[in-house]
Amino acid sequence: MKFAVIVFPGSNCDSDMFFAIQDALQEEVEYVRYDETSLEGFDGVLLPGGFSYGDYLRSGAIACFAPIMEAVKQFAIDGKPVLGVCNGFQMLLELGLLPGAMKRNDGLKFICRPVDLVVENNQTMFTSSYEKGEVISVPVAHGEGNYECDEATLATLEENNQVVFRYKEAINGSKANIAGITNEQGNVLGMMPHPERAVEKLLGSADGLRLFQSIVRNWRESHVTTS
Numbered sequence: 489m490k491f492a493v494i495v496f497p498g499s500n501c502d503s504d505m506f507f508a509i510q511d512a513l514q515e516e517v518e519y520v521r522y523d524e525t526s527l528e529g530f531d532g533v534l535l536p537g538g539f540s541y542g543d544y545l546r547s548g549a550i551a552c553f554a555p556i557m558e559a560v561k562q563f564a565i566d567g568k569p570v571l572g573v574c575n576g577f578q579m580l581l582e583l584g585l586l587p588g589a590m591k592r593n594d595g596l597k598f599i600c601r602p603v604d605l606v607v608e609n610n611q612t613m614f615t616s617s618y619e620k621g622e623v624i625s626v627p628v629a630h631g632e633g634n635y636e637c638d639e640a641t642l643a644t645l646e647e648n649n650q651v652v653f654r655y656k657e658a659i660n661g662s663k664a665n666i667a668g669i670t671n672e673q674g675n676v677l678g679m680m681p682h683p684e685r686a687v688e689k690l691l692g693s694a695d696g697l698r699l700f701q702s703i704v705r706n707w708r709e710s711h712v713t714t715s
């Protein structure tokens with residue numbers, strides 16, 4: 489399986505993501521610049537964390553107009569896996585691939601520490617290697633992680649099991665403690681915590697690795713045939 493890590497001016501978790509795929513997961517990965525226009529040949533797209541375009545206007549608000557984003561949208565429409573982490577999640581919201589928006593954290597402080605997440609839905613292509621209800625430890629590092637949406641949107645997200653990860657304890661004011669959601673189709677996941685920073689024990693947790701393993705396992709099941 490071949491992954492693209494999209495690099496924007498101001499990305500700073502792109503190399504963490506690259507390391508997670510190449511060294512921890514041992515799958516193929518390439519950087520794709522924000523000003524390219526094609527994702528041909530890739531099987532998965534990863535939007536990494538950081539401060540694209542300096543987080544001006546709102547986080548992700550400028551990045552969503554980058555030339556590569558038309559290809560990212562098409563990739564998502566085609567049902568292929570798209571994962572946005574932190575600033576990548578913010579971009580997916582700004583792109584309209586996921587519902588809702590991000591506000592500054594309650595308390596207006598940047599939060600950078602490991603947090604406990606509850607796996608709410610393990611029936612997705614991103615979470616099938618977890619148990620439902622499992623508590624995992626994954627670090628967060630954000631100033632704008634306070635997820636907001638209207639009540640009707642929240643009801644739809646809950647009804648369709650689109651809330652995939654919840655913070656075990658409130659950390660940033662996020663509605664319903666939402667840490668990660670998918671689109672209705674289930675092939676686009678946005679999450680504020682950083683699974684790519686939790687891919688081996690030495691980093692404090694290896695719980696994030698199973699997210700990437702889920703993607704690969706799911707992809708193999710539908711793409712690799714054995715005779």
Ligand SMILES: NC(=O)CC[C@H](N)C(=O)O
Nearest residue numbers: 537538574575630631632
């Ligand atoms: N690590 C990150 O991606 C930071 C995300 C974002 N720009 C924020 O501070 O909210």
